[in-house]
Amino acid sequence: MMKNLKQKMVALAGDQAVAFAAKQSDVDVVAAYPITPQTIIVEQFSEYVANGEVETEFICTESEHSAMAASIAASATGARAFTASASAGLALMHEMLFVASGCRVPVVMAIANRALSAPLNIHGDHSDSMAQRDSGWIQMYAENSQEAYDSIIQAFKIAENSNVLLPVMVGLDGFTLSHTLENVETFSDETVKEYVGIRKIANVLTHEGKLAPFRLDPKNPMTMGPIALQNYYFEFKRQQEEAMSNALMVIQNVNKEYGEISGRKYGNGLIDEYYLKDAEIAVICIGSTAGTMKTIVDQLRNEGIKAGLLRIRTFRPFPSEDIRTALSNVKAIAVMDKSMSFGGNGGPTFHEIRNALYDSNPRPFIVNYIYGLGGRDTSPTQLRTIYSDLQQILTKQTIDQPIKYLGLRD
Amino acid sequence: MTSKNKNWKEIAPAGVCSKSSKSFLTGDWKTYTPIRDVKKCVRCLTCVIFCPDGAINWVPDKKDIEFDMSYCKGCGICANECPTKAITMKLE
Amino acid sequence: MTTQEWKFTAKEIANKPDLFLPGHRACAGCVPATVLKLVMKATRGPTIVTEATGCMEVVSSIYPYTSWATPWLHTAFETAAANASGIEAALKIMKKKGRISQEHVDVIAIAGDGGTFDIGFQALSGAVERGHDFLFLLYDNEAYMNTGIQRSSGTPHGAATTTSPAGSSVPGKLEYKKPLADIMIAHNMEYVATASPYYWRDLITKVRKGLEVEGPAFLHVFAPCPRGWRSNPAKSIEYSKLAVETCVFPIWEAVNGNYKLSSPSKLLSLAPQKKKPVSDYLKGQGRFRHMFKPENKALLDEVQNITDKRWKQLLKKCNLS
Structure with a gap:
């Protein structure tokens, strides 16, 4: 090796x-x-x-x-x-x-x-x-x-x-x-x-009864892409x-x-955890946003706030079990979506996370932030509000607004 | 019926076909059957060429054509195209 | 096209093993099935076929059964030519890298009129422009038969289909058949031809010529459909003859854009009195039945006129007028 x-x-x-x-x-x-x-x-x-x-x-x-x-x-x-x-x-x-x-x-x-x-x-x-x-x-x-x-x-x-x-x-x-x-x-x-x-x-078995490499090859005729009823x-x-x-x-x-x-690993390949072990509040995001988020988590940790980040690296297959395990101690979670599922009650990542965490006991608070659509810039200050929102949810023990649009002119 | 078919673990992926259609007989589709008058037939092979179903074959050993009724759908193209009118279609 | 160029006999064709196998589920009297059988008899060696969604794709690949004794790929309706591009490119590079045998492999893309004239046209035009080495075979049964006889841009003027029915105010399809083979010639293709299965030697020769071209070749084959044309299945091949004899579907080839009539059509140019009236071809086909009503006389005349006009244009292209 x-x-x-x-x-x-x-x-x-x-x-x-x-x-x-x-x-x-x-x-x-x-x-x-x-x-x-x-x-x-x-x-x-x-x-x-x-x-x-x-x-x-x-x-x-x-x-x-x-x-x-x-x-x-x-x-x-x-x-x-x-x-x-x-x-x-x-x-x-x-x-x-x-x-x-x-x-x-x-x-x-x-x-x-x-x-x-x-x-x-x-x-x-x-x-x-x-x-x-x-x-x-x-x-x-x-x-x-x-x-x-x-x-x-x-x-x-x-x-x-x-x-x-x-x-x-x-x-x-x-x-x-x-x-x-x-x-x-x-x-x-x-x-x-x-x-x-x-x-x-x-190899696959062809209609001529031969085991042959799975490809179009005149030596081993194979029918690919048929109709199956x-x-x-x-x-x-x-x-x-x-x-x-x-x-x-x-x-x-x-x-x-x-x-x-x-010498480089991306979490376990499916998810990338950042300060999640003892986190009470956590953000879940996808892609480059995670870079900025990590800096914010560093700041929050310096301030003594138990914040963490989970970056989903592999969205399909969706690593539900890994996510459940990684978030088992987290009490309030914000899911960030850089796309919408119109009329679907939140973005696609939010759906997946709520589905994955349905079986958690106790079940954490989960909120959704739609952000950055069409390249809309999201500042570190705006991103930081997500964590303060999560802290408030923990204090109040209730969610006022499950789906928020971050950076939208209301 | 589906219970006779293989389950998802047994079949090749991606729908790579596992059987030749030669084992799927279409002969029972027909209403009319081609009948050949051997005396009139000149073995020109017109019917062999035009049959859409590959149901008429030239057999070199016999120096003759042979109808394979297990595929013949009874369309009547052979009878219509036969230059010596050696084939007639008979209601089954 | 001359028959002298033809090297094989009916016996040799009959002796050649089928690559399009019996047991397919085409309707009784389906000429596209005859066309595919003959086309595959014309292959010259290892061949990969890719087919657009359509009647012939469906009837020949109902899982777990296949009627293809040669490698075969279907992906979608509009993709036959794009598939051919990918196959040809893959063969070329894998050969170069020594991953497969150096033997030449022909690539044939097959599609019906819907998959060629309409939804597959962009992919066809693109693949031809890029110059991939493949033969595009169009079996033209003049409507979307697989979905239940809807009009395509290959459906002829006046024909009744389920989306161009012959009604009291609109007598069938109003538009004219798209001159597809001419459009393909405008792509500066080395070889473009039309063929009719009744003239099977001509058809097989043209397939072989198309395969021999190093680059794209296009073959437009007329393929009667008794189900969609509402005609007697036994007469399917006969209609492919009548279409040529009435000049509804003249057969010709164009090598580097130089049009040349093939023998059966050439004969009609030499002996115009042998050219049959279009009604000989139209009658007996249910899709044209309404045209024989007295009130639709003008429509019938128009079909004759447009046929004559297009025939004259073709003669001009062949330098025969």
Whole structure:
């Protein structure tokens, strides 16, 4: 086993870090379409192609829908496929996302998270990928560019694991991460290539009664993506759920083994805990907001306030048990959502957390903060009010307002 | 009926088909059956070419064609296209 | 197209093992099924097929059964050409990296008129523009048959479908059939052709030519549907002949944009008196029944006129007028 391998510090914007990781992961096919704030990824990758730095077929498709279709088909042919998108592009892919997970192709996709129209808005929030949370894709969200780099490399290991075989999307906050330069520790091309390895393809039984690698191969004809009716469709959906549940363990293992070669771990791979052990109040958030939140927790701790933070790194499969355990001593929780579920009584993360903590005894107070939509800036001062609200809830032992809009002009 | 089918742990993932449709017989769909007059048939293979269901085969050993009634849906294309009118469709 | 170029006999075709297998669940008298069977007989070696959602996709892949003896992928309705892009790109790079055998693999994308003229058109145009090496095979049964006979932009003028019914104020579909093969030629494709299964040698030859092109090729195949056309299943192949004989669906090929009539249509250009009236083709088809009512005489005349006009335009493109 490789241990603490040599790395090099490079200044990279999140998008560049993603493109660099994809390049190093020796992807065979990239099929993509430009969209802000993801564009730097495809531009950067095009440069690798133009300069002969990668052995990759790059397909500049005429739409995101075709980008995903081509990625699925390339992956079904046995190639390692990568793509990237955001916002409207991801929405256009919606149909194909379900096809990808249903066909069990390990496509990896980076999402530079951005608001959805209308009104048109190019800035960061989580509306795009949250709207795809039930598409059967594994969803991971990065806190910074370093994690975006690391997560893309890990994503191939997770997606291609024979117990998983599911597509993975890695979210990075539009502009906040996608366009901001950060120092990123990077491996050599050889190290990543060796770590990720050549895609291994599991065998399946074909209609000719042969066990053959699960791909389109004239030597072993196989029918992929058929029609399955009332008698079988349900069974395939149950298989996908099993794969998701297997992914919980695989993501943790990959996080651990990657930690050994890089010296970097993201919590247990599923959730990232910050001062939760003895916390009485805690905030749950996703993505780059966690960076600011950690500074606030530090301040609060200095003031003697038992505050903590839980960052959800893996949203699908949703790590309910890990979250329950991590929050077992917390008495009041604020869930932050950078997207809305209109008419749904709170944002998507709020729903998940309330669901996960329903069985906790005693059950903590849980409130929801919708924030940052369309790239609306949320200041540290505003974020700090969340903790003071939680303290008030504990004092009063009641929730006045379960869902609040942080930074909205009321 | 579903109890006869395999459960979710037994089937290959992603709907990779496990059987050839050759084991799915469509012959009982038909109302009309093609009857060939062997004397009129010139073995031109027009019917073999046009049959949508692959139900008429050329058998090189016999130097003759053979109808496979287990697939024939009785459409009558063979009878309609036969240049010597060697095939007639008979109500079953 | 000349038959001299044809190297195989009916016996050789019959002897070639089927790649599109019996036991599929197409309706009785389904010509798209005949087309697919013949197209797969024309393959020259290892071939991967990708198919759009539609009749032929559904009837050939009802889990756990498959009618495909060659690797086959379906993803969605509008994606046949995009799938072909991904497959071709994957084959190319994996070959380069030595991960698969160096043997050439042909890629065929198959779609009906809905998946080609309408919902799949953007993906088709994009894949052709990018120059992927694949054959796009359109089996045109002139409506959305799989969903219950709704009009597409491939449905001909006057035809009654469930979304263009022949009513008292609107007599069937008002719009004209989109000239798709011409539009594909406008993409500067090396090989575009139309074919009719009645002329099966011509069809098979064109499939082979399309496969031999290094780059995208487009083949538009006329494929009668007795269920959707409300016609006698036994006459399905006959209609594919009548469509050519009336010049409703002339068969031709264009190599690098140079149009050339194929023999059966060429014959009609040489002997115009042999060109049959469109009514010979329309009668007997339930979708055109209303056109034979006295009050719809103008509609019938119009179909004849538009057919003649398009035939003349085609002759001009072939430098035959």
